[in-house]
Amino acid sequence: MLLPSTTTLRRSSTSDDVAALLRNTIVAGQLAPGTQLREVALAAELGVSRPTLREALRSLERDGLVMHRANRGVFVASLGAEDVEDLYRVRVVLEASAARACAEATDDALAALRAAFEEVHGSWGGDDLGRLVDTDLRFHAAIVALLGSPRLDATFAAACDGLRLCLSAIGASTPHVARGPAALEQHRAILAALTARDAERAERLVLRHIEVNRSRIARLFAGA
Amino acid sequence: MLLPSTTTLRRSSTSDDVAALLRNTIVAGQLAPGTQLREVALAAELGVSRPTLREALRSLERDGLVMHRANRGVFVASLGAEDVEDLYRVRVVLEASAARACAEATDDALAALRAAFEEVHGSWGGDDLGRLVDTDLRFHAAIVALLGSPRLDATFAAACDGLRLCLSAIGASTPHVARGPAALEQHRAILAALTARDAERAERLVLRHIEVNRSRIARLFAGA
DNA sequence: GGTGACAGATTGCCTGACAATCCTTCAATG
DNA sequence: CATTGAAGGATTGTCAGGCAATCTGTCACC
Structure with missing residues (x-):
């Protein structure tokens, strides 16, 4: 080269x-x-x-x-409740599959995952919501990247765009920043399980983490 | 109406x-x-x-x-071996997830799955390879549809297009038709497991079915 | 009050054109 | 002889302008 x-x-x-x-x-x-x-x-x-x-x-x-x-x-696009449902379905399928596949993941992907976590950790104190959501989703994208499939990565990226649109549409700033520390702790636990290649625990943690978010967003949508 | x-x-x-x-x-x-x-x-x-x-x-x-x-x-596009690998990774993730989720699948989706199976069964005797592959993939698309996610359906459809391109590019006509009866039998078993909502068995059957195909296509690519 | 038609606005699509860029070919040079 | 350099041709990238088709909103009319 x-x-x-x-x-x-x-x-x-x-x-x-x-x-x-x-x-x-x-x-x-x-x-x-x-x-x-x-x-x-x-x-x-x-x-x-x-x-x-x-x-x-x-x-x-x-x-x-x-x-x-x-x-x-x-x-x-104005995304409705069923779109949010769909977007989270995409997340569940891709992230859970990736967590289960962590045993076969490459070391590079795991290193990228750790780097994404550090990035999230570093910028978490900031008050810029956009960047916070960005880095959060980048951590999750790194999870999906464990699958090693560019096409699935693209699907996840598109879903992330949709989610960002939803979040900004309902102005979900305050609840999300308030949830910061808890999410960080969950991320840390997920990272630990993945690097330990404990597929079962990682999948469980990921599913719970996503479900918490999904129900919160769904509630916001129901109220709006 | x-x-x-x-x-x-x-x-x-x-x-x-x-x-x-x-x-x-x-x-x-x-x-x-x-x-x-x-x-x-x-x-x-x-x-x-x-x-x-x-x-x-x-x-x-x-x-x-x-x-x-x-x-x-x-x-x-001329898809290489790594593309085939990626396409089958997509299939594994989506179809296995769908099989595992068959317990929560709607009755409509299961009915569509059965209909797709009947269609495959009906046209299997024909010698038109294109239509055969079409209906085969439609059956698998119906499996993915169990997830109830339009976005994942779209991802799978794109992967199917890629696979069709690969197959027609290497002229995989003869081996595929020769495999017809065996595949039909596997499809029947998968359908039975799914309609019985036996997630574990369905996932195992689906994974094996896909893996058989994957290794065959990969072998063809290695020889070409 | 409900129904029809008219005007305005906007898109869907086409034609034609010019500049920018790339590949190929070929000559010149060490 | 191999390598470099430059000209030529072809194709894409982008723009401007224009006309027909279609949708929406308003207003007269029954």
Whole structure:
């Protein structure tokens, strides 16, 4: 290898940049669910042409972040209770499977998991909710990465985007930060079980951890 | 219901039609992996404009059916051994999880599973390989549907497309049809375990069934 | 009050074009 | 002879503009 892998010259295309920008804006909650994304206005605002913007929007649609009604336009997706249910179903399946497979996990994946945990631990004191949720989900993504499947990683990443959209939509800031220390303790226990390759205990802990979150979010949705 | 469901007014967009057409063509093996899909020529041949075709290609790229090299164009994906490994990892995770969850599955999903089995059974005698693989995978998709998660269903469907591409690429016709009766018997056993809601047995049978297939395909790939 | 039609707005899709980038070929040089 | 360098051709990346189709909202009318 002559060059560091970051030098890979992979200049991202404009529509990819636009898609990434819109994705971040949406999951950050800066675009309320239900708001219409008009092509001409948005394209002008972003300084790109309509076809380019359309490609980006189509990409977001496939991720479930925007809804597309024929001849009406695209709207920021407003996820309902059944969507939350589905998203957590994805999490349960992937994370539980990963926990059960921790015996066959590579050392690299376990090292990445530990690194993700340190990152979560380090930034937990901050009051930036967005970054907190980010690092939290990154820890869980590292769990899924134990499976060693890029495709499942992608599925989980899409589900994370959906969850972030849900969280920011209902403004779940205060309850989540309040739960910080408890979640950290659970993360530590999960990490310990996984590195010890204790599949059964890890799966049990992961399932309980997710279930706690799921019921809390579901309750918030029921109240809203 | 006032109208037949086909009248659903949901005029599929042109780019969706194009994407579906290309998807079928690719997974059917009528486009050899590695062949370049030139935009102008293909757009002219399909009678659509370039932007429309680009949208369709972008959709296929997200499904992993085509590869996109910057400023070079899109090529029919040529999946390697590690891709096959990944695809089967997806199958193992999703189908095993679904089998374990059969206790909580809805009756509708179980009915759909039985229907899929009947369909496989009915068309098994035919010599049309494409349809055989289709129905086989539809049975497995019905297993995954026990989870009740549209997002996981979509992930599995994408994996199925990848698998079909692999199979048609290596021309796995003869070994697969020869295996027909054995697979049918395994399917019957899996269906029995699932409808009996015997999670443990169902998972064991599913895992073995998938593993048999995986090792066979992997062997074919090693020889090619 | 409910029903129909009209106007406005927006998308769906196409045509055409230009710049940027990449691969190939070929000549020049050590 | 192998390697380097540059020109040429082809293809993609992106933009601008335009027209038809379709949906929504409003308003007159029964």
